[in-house]
Amino acid sequence: MSPEEGAPDAAADDAARDYLETTIWAEVDRALSGITARPVTDEEERSVIDLVVRVPPREVVTALRALRDAQGMNFDYLRSLTAVDYEEEGVDVVYHLYSVETRHNVTVKCRLAADRLVVESATSVWRAANWYEREAQEMFGVRFEGHPDPRNLLLPEEMTDVFPLRKSHPLAEIEVLQGEGIAYEEGEL
Amino acid sequence: MNGDIFGLEINIWLDALVRLGLAVALMTVVVMALIYLERKVIARFQQRLGPTRTGPAGILQSPADALKLLGKEDLRPKNADPWVFELAPYFVFIPIFLVFVAIPFAFDWQIRVLELGLLYVLAVSSINIVGWVMAGWGSDNRYAMLGALRAAAQGISYELPLVLALVAVAMVVSLPGDVRGSLNLVEIVAEQGHIPYIVWQPLAFAIFYIAMLAELNRTPFDIPVGESEVVGGPFVEYSGIRWSMFFLGEYTALLLLSLRGAAVFLGGWAWPLGEEVADQNAALGLLYQFTLTAAKAGVLIFTIFWVRATMPRLRVDQLMAFSWKVLLPLTFAQIAANGLVLVYGWPDVVLLAASGGGLVLLAVIIDRAVRRPTPRPGLPSGGLEGEAVR
């Protein structure tokens, strides 16, 4: 939640952060009892307006289901599911949840090791996860176990060995060119 | 056996050929004009300009299109059934042109006066459904197939109200000598010299008009060719001259049905004062009668364009339901009412009352029917729960 209107005020910002990291976290923590979840409070990784919760990959779907069914603030709406590549540190799978009734946001993250990019599919919790997981799978090579239809979504069907959104995948041409600063050799034109 | 044309006594075969040739030539020109007019009129309804490039105000657009279509390659899909595919346009085109034989443009100005003219016209003009189905089947294309099946279903369903609405009028035509009932188009027109039948039979006219829209595959009944669904339907695979034959057939049918409607319901060349003017001056009368026919058909055509520019498309099940559950019973009721009037010799005002009541009923049915949402037709029992999520 962002109570400020447009221009963020420093005091209001702090208050909002306190609210996220104590009140909301308390609720989330209660819902996630039995799961090793921890809030991200680190300045470097923190989200500006939402509470971020880290969950180990093995428990992530259990945690998501618990959050969906939690009594106080049931996070029944999956806004977005995506992945972030941190190269050798692994890949983060990020779930943005929202509660339609209580209007609270929470971001659930799990870090997958670079050599074992497997996580259980969230399609059993929200059907909305379906296409998002397919996209994350083809773009990052994260395998979602138990996905009902793990074909490629945006990329060509047979393009299953290349993961374009990984940092190791070069962005053709433009990245190369930006390094040089010159788009055309004189003789080419 | 001699016919006469322009007052000349000539051989009956030659006479037929001359009349037929005139009609076909005239028709081709008129159809091209109609295509141009439709584009212009609909453009105006949509606040656009329409064709402007070819000739002044785009008036040469249709000849240009015709030339372009002639120059295009006549393609046939590899998997198409060659005979069925190539013959289909003729089956659409020829029956429609055969209808010309019995259409009265002015007094004594038709190719032939047929005693059962109305019956002939109706019988011949329904053959073209065969052509549509052939086109759809022969193309080996699923859109074409779907379109053809829709065309067949629709053509048959709306043929009935169309025919019966005309029959209702044919029943009550009063001839000299207190005889009632005629299928001769000339007699039907001549009898409307004072009051056209739309006054006595408004319900029949409404049904005829709706069924005409459906027969012509015009909005809101353009389901077989629905651009946004089946992408042109049966003739999606056709190109060049064969496609243009479908197109020509479609517009000829439009013209012919409008002429038929003008003749049967709007008094054709006879109302108002058709015969009186002709009595004064034969040449002027002929011109006047031609103008009357053309104007009435023109009004009908204009309203068809207007409807096309306004209406959304019905769905195929709604279309069928409307025909079988609404139009057909109402037509039967109209015929029954007419029969009662004839049997008991009631005055014509009763005809008007019965038919007008039916018209109001039709409006009310249309008004009510749509306010009730229909359930999903083909939902598997138990809904979608438990199915694989994809």
Next chain:
Amino acid sequence: MVANTPEQEFETRELLINMGPQHPSTHGVFRMVLGVDGEVVTDVVPYIGYMHRGAEKLCETMDFRQGVGYMDRTEYLANFNAELSYVLAVERLAGIEVPERAQWIRMILCELNRLSSHFMFTGAFGTDVGVFGTAFVYSFREREVILDLFEEITGDRLMYAYFRPGGLAWEVPENFETRVHEVLLSARHGIREMDSLLTENEIFLARTKGVGAISAADAVDWGMSGPSLRASGVPLDLRRDDPYLYYPQVDFDVITGEAGDVFDRYHVRLREMRESVRIIEQCMEHLSDGPILPERLPRMLRTPPGEIYERTEAPRGEYGIYLVSRGGNRPYRLKVRSACFSNLQALRDMTIGHYVADAVVILGSIDIVLCEVDR
């Protein structure tokens, strides 16, 4: 010769119909394979990705000003809304304070963009339902008026690239207020005309009522958002529920439907346009003179490390930008959460069991922009 048993004679098979990517009513390059039993759809398999351009990857290589231009291209019917999500994300991450005037102008432009986008919807939807182009042309007439205004302000009719992290690229023209009032006048007329052309037309009602209904629970489960979700009766509008800009200061209603069918999705949008007009009128009252960019804005904007999921209510639903920064002038990762992407997922649920003609109408009622789906 094999003797025909009655079963064999009447054997029926499901027909597969491939609709798209080149089909008049797939709104771009969407492809769906329909399994049909006669006229009834038994299965729908959507295929997307024909328009995938890797906008997310591209944005990782661009600084924050350059990225704005790419946001336009992910959502070409509501560019201002797309730009807004992006610049808000950057501003909140970098802690930039945006001048008041710039925020009000942003709000006006976003709502105008909502109007133009919904006009596009009504037009295209009219065509899907089978009106021969008339609704389309009437809608476009009104949309053009709005685009004219956008052109006068930003210099472009479609790819505005006008919002900047911190404010606006340049000041609006002097006659801005009169022009907005003119545009609103014409938009009101357009809404009225659309109302009288379609909303009460019996044939239109017959085609849309009860078609493609989706329940509130299903819609939430599928992650639908925007008018498509509100049509099912879920009053989720981020302008009210997760406020940004100055939306809490204006008065507007969140429009919801009841049945969640195609008609509701259409009608919610049409009524929403009236709300947009109301919002713009209120914004015009608040508009005052002032700067449009903060006084101290670095030439090359850098953000501290951190992340943000910024979401705004675009015409088609929630347009989210997930921006991960590790410091520097570029996003480390940028994810565009597009509304259509989620809404389109529910297509199968909505379509199965309806007629082929309905499939087209249902697809139209979701109001997809393939650029946004594929990004």
Next chain:
Amino acid sequence: MRGIVRSMATTLGAFVRGPVTREYPEGHRPIPERDRAFPLLLWDFEIDEPYCTGCHACERACPVECMTVLMKDNPAHTSLGGNSSRRKIIDKFWIDYARCMRCNICVEVCNFDAIAMNNTWSGHETSVYDRADLVMDLPQLLAQHKAGAIDEWVAP
């Protein structure tokens, strides 16, 4: 039935009001001064040379890398006996109009007001048969302003 009648009346009203479109190539709509077509270079009439010094600012800022800039020593610089205060000047300049996404960033970053977006119809009607024809070189980029055929608008 009432709804159908109302629809019909709506279209009839439009029929009476008449067309709102216009014939395109015959009648050009006046376009606003801020209109953005493709970028072009401006000509300094006082000194009779381009404003552009070839500083690469636009080239570096271009999101789509559509520009190529080469600079040279200005032969007309005062130190060399000329009347120009520009030590360096543009030597060769290419803009690939096929790549350009008209984002206006090059105009914003330019320190010399040497580049502007074309705000005339000629900037929009650029269809050619060969993509290579859309790569504009320095004379082509300067021609329009040199001929006085543009009244450029640069954001203040």
